[in-house]
Amino acid sequence: MQLYQSNQIKIHNSLTGKKEVFKPINEGHVGMYVCGPTVYSNVHLGNVRTFMSFDMIFRYLKHLGYKVRYVRNITDAGHLENDADVGEDKITKKARLEQIEPMEVVQRYTVDFHNILNTLNFLPPSIEPTATGHIIEQIELINKIIDNGFAYEINGSVYFDVHKFNETNDYGKLSKRKLEDLIHNTRALDGQSDKKNPQDFALWKKAEPQHIMRWPSPWGDGFPGWHLECTAMSTKYLGETFDIHGGGMDLKFPHHECEIAQNEAAIGKSPVNYWMHANMLELNGQRMSKTTGNTINPNELLSGNNDKMSKAYSPSVIRFFMAQSSYRSVLDLTDDGLKASEKGYNRLMEAINLLPKLNTSKTSSIKIEDWKQKCYDAMNDDFNSPILIAQLFEATKYINQIKEGKETLTAEDLGLLKDTMNAFVFDVLGLRNEAETSSGTDKLTGAVEVLIKLRQEARANKDFAMSDKIRDELAEVGIQLKDGKDGTTFSVN
Template sequence: MIPPLRVYNTLSRQKEVFEPLAPPHVGMYVCGPTVYSDVHLGNVRTFLSFDIIYRYLKQQGYKVRYVRNITDVGHLLGETNEGEDRISQKARLENLEPMEVVQRYTNGFHEVMQQFNILPPSIEPAATGHIVEQIGLTQRLLEQGLAYEVNGSVYFDVSKYNQEHNYGKLSGRNVEELIANTRELEGQEIKRNPADFALWKKAQPEHIMRWPSPWGPGFPGWHLECTVMSTKYLGERFDIHGGGMDLKFPHHECEIAQSVGSCGVDPAKYWVHTNMVTINGQKMSKSLGNSILPSQFITGNHPLLDQPYSPMVLRFFMLQSHYASTLDISMEALQAAKKGYLKLMNGMRVLRNLEYSEQEGIEFNEKGAQQVKGLCDNCYRSMNDDFNTAQTIGHLFNLVKKINALQTGQLSTAELGREVFDQMKQTFISFTEEVLGLREELDLRPENLLEALLEVYRQAKEQKDYERVDQIRASLRNSGIVVKDMKQGIDWAYEE
């Protein structure tokens, strides 16, 4: 019997049976990109992890509303949500309109998501499209006595909130220690205590992105936008809230405080966090020279890379680790991932061409059939164990062995029986393509194939195999290509 789906909940710090609030509907909110810089591999890993969750829940028959926001304003520097908005900062540095910055990096983000076959969410709201709602939430928190206004800026009162609630329960932080250890930053003196975070910031005269509010021209804080957009599209309480582990504190902690303070309930039933990406055991950073963009992996254009690695090889590589574990990149691991990915794709090609057939004299093998059935069931068991893609891939590899045995004749479909054979085919294809999102990448560039065929044509001419020459000419002409025998060699042209 396959056990139910269990999810590790960061809030309770244990695996829990997944029970949606209103089955079969599932609401999932994931903190999306801040569009002021290029997408890095850590971003890809996070959104890939939730893509897997999204895909598997849908495969299991759930109706998933997946909301992933675009942070195009309000991402302030520092743990206490202070400093300059990063998009405004980027716009000023590059002498651009802020929305030019937003559009450029949003387009780049979507291109990377498509390359890695990451499905688009059901809804992708942007923070700038929800300013009115963010002002409204700030006003509610003021009315609840959990926020205060100082010189046109509004701050969340962490100490006041903590009198009745537990600020820090998600990350395990202690408020008193937070207050004691918070660095003194410029502007901190206007706050009641250093742990308070900005809901709305007064816009200085030089600040580009600003909106009118009851407290004067300003712009929202980063934490505020996710609370507004998640509750608008999923309700005050929904099923899954996720993001990278770096968002656990302060971002997600602040979201909980804002939701509890304004609505009286925790926003999400399950909190899910992905872990970081390292390279050769070190954190990726520009200062260390080991930060590699996804585009550089694909082209191979980086000193640390030995060769290009395609998006599907990288996707497969990331799926070989559980989303909550650290993913370490090495050239050896990438090369192994390339071999593993091709192994699955070859298994897929063989299986698609296999059909069930009864064979005279071959009897049904109960033990062998149960073994294959067990491998299929294990794919579900692994995914039901907190979306363990690494274990799932291992079971798919074991199925590849059976597929290869069927191809070579060492195993017969009749030995498995039609029911188990069909189950194997459906399970392997479904998990590889629909759940893991792996698709075949054919590096069969037309110019390379044409050159190879022209080389066969040259050899046929040299050997005076004119029948073969005529066959190649006719075949290419059917494809709209004319072979041209030139003095300087053999060339081709499009047929006019």
């Protein structure tokens, strides 16, 4: 029996504004799509917060025994400045400024994105499709929407007819906006003369002569609209209707609203059963903004090389800090908050390191089974990580009381406590025991330094065969020695 069979999850569905019991379309299987980054710059820390929320959700679903297909895309084309239908492609603009190919920009920042997420101990998604890898699927989707009467082509561009769609459907149901209000609040923008109405959005844009990224289509050379890629890729890999679609709160309108409209216009079905939105990350009580200088990127936070924080913070402390707030709450990143999280994280790790050293008794004075259920209750309630962490701190109190002889546990209950702590701290929250990691690194350094010393002695004795043997055998296991004027150093590949 899998854990999901005895754990009922409730998810806050952005579409209805209510917590709803989670019932996957196919029992034991979950399809989840999360909007990934547009790779034209280093990944934003606010985006990291969103992806971390869904990494935790992915981890918990897997922990419960669900087979999860988690799809998170890479936007490598079609995303214009200010998320509009006019202006310059963000990737093309960066390529032009740096005088490099657009795909060099894509490669550079995709690698940066993966490096940051690996450092922060993210699990990779099941599938990571790219917009440029699915041009054919996007063209096919546009053809369906045109055939169904909800899009029109003009001067080589194709636009979604929002007004026509709204005659039989509810455009705005996710963001709770009415089309009449959108019409009233629309300001006149240059370059929108091709559209029937300002609210219409691009499915395909004609590429002007200077536009580098372009593909052939039935309407001429061009590139897909931003909203289209997620509809094409999510339905390709997860089906016409799937379980969970996630992303940042800022994507609810227009991006996710347009995804729903495209799917209903093309296929006649609402694409998603549960819409989930992670809230914003602020910095020192204010919105993060490059223009005001109120910003910090993940590398700066990890290295301490910034003017916003007093020190560097480790990957697990950053994860722990973010997990202490509900994914649906605005989170304020501050130095004091991170320091407090560092203390809490260290307390938690100290307790976990004490577990193997605890003595057992013939009786238990603590009801571990009840405590364990509270951990599951927290995560089952819309993935409430702050309440889970409160329960983990309750367990640290138990551990210290057992160590001091004030409470007792049987061997069986101690085993249950260990297993539950490890499951929620490491598997679900994705923390690492950094003391163990650094201890392992220190031991490796010490061992290699002993071998370097033996090699130096061999060279001093003119035993060059032994010297070369030590160097070559270390190289075979990925440890490179480098001789310099200040001695021998090493690096691990």
